[in-house]
Amino acid sequence: MAQFGGACLILALGVCAYGIGASIYGVRTGRPEFSESGRRSVYALAGILTVAFAVLELAFLRNDFSFNTVADTSSATTPTFYKAAAVWSSQEGSLLLWAWLLSLWSTLVLFLTRKRMRDVSSYATAILLGFGGFFIALMVFYANPFATTDPAPAEGVGLDPLLRHPSMMIHPPMLYSGYTLCIVPLAFGMGALLARKVDAEWIKATRRFAMAAWLFLGIGIMLGARWSYSELGWGGYWGWDAVENASLMPWLCATAFIHSLMIQEKRGMLKVWNVSLVLATGTLAIMGTFLVRSGILSSIHAFGGATLGVPFVVLIGVLILSSIYLVSSRREMLRSEHRLDSLLSRESIFLANNLVLVGLCFVIFWGTYFPLISEALTGHEASVGPPWFDRYTVPLALILVLLSGIGPVIAWRRATFANARRNFVIPLSVALSTLVVLLAAGVADGKPLALAMFCCAAFVMGSVGQEYWRGVRVRRAMAGEPAPLALVALVKRNRRRYGGYVVHIGIAVLFVGVAASSSFQHASELSLSPGQSTKVGAYTVRYVRPTAAVTPKYDPVHTGSTLSLGAVLNVSKHGKHVATLTPAEDFYDSGEPAQGSVGHLIGGQPVSQVSMDGGITRDVWSAIAPNIDTPRLKRIVEIGNKTLPIVRPDEGMIAVAVLAREYLKSPPPAEFHLIVSPLVMWIWVGGMIVAGGALIALWPAPSAVRARVGVRARSRRAARGLARA
């Protein structure tokens, strides 16, 4: 199987090389059969990589430890659910996932454009195959997922316990789908520049892919935040970590592009800006992969080694230099066809939004790469922390949310101050009412930035609500439909516009959650013994009793831990019971015989099992770090190590059971991390609204063709009438 998998990779590399050559030869000599053959190379590549991925996945599911990757990241006791996901937890498997996803998206876009833009798509084919070839070459020469060891080890090391979380099943494929989808517009943008066909057609062909990239990256980022909040045991969802930032930067650039491409589609403006954004988004996607896989910046999320740094730096260097060359050498044909009609227009708001988004991206880029920059300039590695990021990103986020409320109520091309004044009455009233209520309730005392964010979010709600209400009213007047039907028909006929408005609502909701949870959080880190209590905000938390479970393979959350020590916490408010929390810490087999026959069974990296009571107004969050280094508990391990043979883990587990019983009998004080955060749930709700809105905007309109025919006829008649007049 491994030999066949390896042969697939070599075959895939050959197909990439042939496809690149055929596509370029076809477009340069005007021989379409070669371009067509190049395009089919992408289809073939997708087929080969699907087979290769299936071979590797099967090896994981069959516990084939002759595969080094399987032995390093899985084990016979790893639950099947996580074995399937362990493929992309390794360096080699994630490179294969990247190349496979890219081949699938490339196949889809090239199939959809098979009868259009032959020159552009031939160059795009070569570029897509170039990226595919790069990742396949990394696997063939640096990190082969099909490398084997003979004889095969009897057992594998097992999946990193931190990754044994349901969202980790989908977080990496989502992020990688986002990254690889970012490459599609980049390839077509470069193809358009190479073919000197920089009209709106390449944008039209790849717009949905840019939106899909944005959606997948967004879902991946949200899943990562959720994993961080519920698994990492530090109580936060965003820590401005290098790898988190690496996925946020292309998302921000893609957000800017999705807005500004509308200006190019409608007005033939911003061509240089748009193509630069597309190239930057794709380059940032590659840099994101590089950060995770190179290990160049330390991160809690970086699971790669340092071997891939040089090839990635070369690729990024080539991308940046070729992008600069292509844009500067084609600047004449990228001239705008029109100018802004008015500063008070939706185009202007989109431009402002683009500047803020790119500003945010630049700030995050600077902060993320500051350790490398400072080391290059001064020889000392220095880094910046969350307060530095917050200082710059919070004001920019405020402006961004405000603009997302202004944009929907301003017309394209031109708007008059009288109209704008009238359109702002409702959103401003909603924002001011929110301000008055919050001030009167004293909710946001001393937190001006949070207060500003709540008001901006209210402004967005007012503005989008007004847009929906007016749209439905117009629809009802025109078609005489009842309101619910009119709403559905309105959205169906204007999916991009009204889907986009839903996204704006989602962003506003999400930022309300972020502002509230970060500004009004109560946290406490302290040591408690059973029976002791502490206050966290308005809540009283009492450590009722310890818990312990010996859990070989069958722990409550099915992660494959050997021992789980925790606590039962009683949460009350003003004497009333609110919730019972059961945080725990899971201990894993380290697989290190040097730790002894009992010691290795609990010597792996412990992982926190967070327990929380989530609600629409607040989350009560808890994590525990039990102390197993007391003399009594250590003595049990030492005696077990001396008396029990290492080859009998079942006997070792008896000693672990004794340790668990002793822990329950006389529990030592445990360290607790307790947090009460308001409105955290709205971050996840906001994320889901954003995803829903994006799906509405992305979904093809079934009636588009019929509508187009009607509009065409009406437009021609009307247009001719106007021209005659």
Added chain:
Amino acid sequence: MSVLAVISTLLLLAVVMAVVSRPLLSARTPDEPRTPERAELEAEREAKYREIRDAELDYRTGKLSHEDYEAVNGALRAEAVVILDQLQEDQAASPPK
């Protein structure tokens, strides 16, 4: 390399070669796509139609005054006529297959 792996690889290679070489071996030239100019004009036409619809929606939802709408709509439709005429000329010069 085991016999099974060799056979599987050769089979895959044969399928890949069949898929990739088909346009080179086939007597039929791949379908000629629309001319780049026509494709560009069609993209512009679609964008213009969308702009006309958007302007109408902006007007009906109170974002454009009547005067502004008349001006914007007139300009858009005049631009649409130019595109449609260019498209007609292109179609007359090279009728679609």
